[in-house]
Amino acid sequence: MQILRPRDLDGALDALAAHPDASLLAGGTDLMVEVNLEHRRPETVIALRRVGELAEWRDGFIGATVTYARMERERLPALAELARTVGSPQIRAAGTLGGNLGTASPAGDALPFLAALDAQVVLASAEGRRRLPWDEFLLGPGHTALRPGELVLGVELPDTVPARQAFAKIGVRQAMVIATVNCCVVRHDDGATRVAMGAVGPTVLRAREAEALVAGVAEPSPQLLDEFQRLVSKEVQPITDHRSTAEYRRHAAGVLARRTLERCLHR
């Protein structure tokens, strides 16, 4: 194995151009598990933690190596909430936003936030940069639109990020747990509502019928919330696996989305 430890973005992109199939290493919380279990033995590793440009966080842009620990401290309520549900303090000190995107787990906790905000994923290679909407980047479990020689530079948030946003997650305990279902709801000032659901489909997905039902309704009635819950349960595409059953996930998704919406509306 060889490791390259570039000190800036140009160095990282040059290294990737020379080794387009190299494994990218940031916090190691996914890659090292596979390495330790001997599921993966990468020939070339490009370590990204010395690349300052990737750790940048400025208005509307969050760099790929921003950690969950940092997200916990920043002022985007749903992002802070989701970061706090990831792993343990040890995992949050290491794991990164770019890693969550690159790993593309259906249960990735940062992904509902990006989907609810219609974030763009910014990709960079030695040839240049391109932007993809979240749903053109996340293609399936473990599958993204990232090309050989490319890395995730970060995500771009829209110009308007509403203050009314909330994240919630169901798992078997409050820490160290991968989501059985997770959910992010964002409410714009004009009443437009975005509902993103994770761990209930091949990628994070949006419950668009449910979104349309509550759009612009200032105080949804209990009957309308019942219908919202029913639509979310209908729109998700869960499977049964070792963490839960499709039936439970379908039910829980509706309940979780309803509670998250109510919390969001009262912020």
Add this chain to the structure above:
Amino acid sequence: MIITLTVNGQPRTAEIAGWESLLWVLRERLGLPGAKDACLQGECGSCSVVLDGELVCSCLVMAADAEGARVTTAEGLGTIEQPHPVQQAFVDHGAVQCGYCTPGLVVAVAHLLERHPDASDDDLREALSGNLCRCTGYGSVLRAVAALRKEQA
């Protein structure tokens, strides 16, 4: 491959093979068996160390990427003769059963109290949420830390 890093304040050099974790290098190459080897997937916290100021699972750190890093393990906190206050509090309050998780817990508690000396009980529980004790000895750990804070207040 040769890496150099600072471990418990001492410059150290290790010859490593590819893919080794920092945990493996600490234990097998540098003779520091404090950090424990258990789940190898960041679930149990028994390999917790402080890396460049952050509490991390050393099993998830690729050793080759720790070039130039500063690492503190349980051995770096104190000695048998001069234990760290957290280590002494664990001894005084019997916050040890089988002992396997103890070095990770001690490193995690010391790291928390250094950064947040006035951490509440809830903060402590949260801070230790990634350190599993399968003897379920958490009660005495919490009592040890509470007593330590009282002493230091």
